[in-house]
Structures are given as structure tokens and as C-alpha cells.
Amino acid sequence: MPKKPACEQMLQVLKLVPVGRVVSYGQLADLAGLPGRARLAGRCLRQCEETVPWHRVVRSDGRLAFSAGSEQFTEQRIRLTDEGINVINGRVKMREVVWKPDLYTLLAELSG
DNA sequence: CATCTGACCTAAT
């Protein structure tokens, strides 16, 4: 069965997030042309391929979305740390690591 | 069909 277009679009955007940078769920949905669909972003990641950089998605306030101590929480913290992103008290500093793409370039990337 | 749930967000307090 083919995946839903909405999710595909967001995963496309997610693949463009650079190493050492993160996006929030809402931001991901927004960039994918689905404003206000943060929860959809979460659902998509829940079933996404392991090949996409899902660990670069955090909450808008910088906290990891998983419960502290969970298997997934730990995995995400490790992956972010490996990319040079500091995770303190289960959160990253959005001010420093949030991805702010040039929208024109992003559109071009998605088109090609 | 009604209700609950959630890898969420914003604004207000």
C-alpha cells in the first residue's frame, strides 16, 4: 500500500534537514505545506522508514517528544549528541540548532 | 455514531 501524500511530503522535507540542525513537528508540517498539522507530523514519523533522520525532529520548545528514559528517547539523545547537538535535561536549545531554511531554495529542492 | 488518544502548538495566565 502506498503511503499518504501528506506524510510523503513531510518526509521529503525532513530529508533536507542538515546534520546538526533540528525542526519542530509544527515547523515540519508547515514547511511541507500543511500548517497546523503538527500531530500529523508525529503520526507520520511513528510509521516512517528508519532511513529518514527522524531524530532531528523535536517539540517547538526544544524538548524531545518521548518520555524521558524510554528506549526512543535515549536513541534520539545519542543520535543528536553524535551530531554535535547538546541535549540537556531532555531538551535542545532551539535558539542555536533550529533549522531556518531559505524557502526559495527549499522549494527548488523539493521540485527537483 | 461517540469518545479517547496522541512523537503537537499557540496564547494566555
Add this chain to the structure above:
DNA sequence: GATTAGGCCAGAT
């Protein structure tokens, strides 16, 4: 900072 309320909407029950 923290908490609350309301919004969001696809799946599950």
C-alpha cells in the same frame, strides 16, 4: 520559568 485551555485531526475503541 510552569500550567491551562483550546485548537488540531487521523486512528483506535
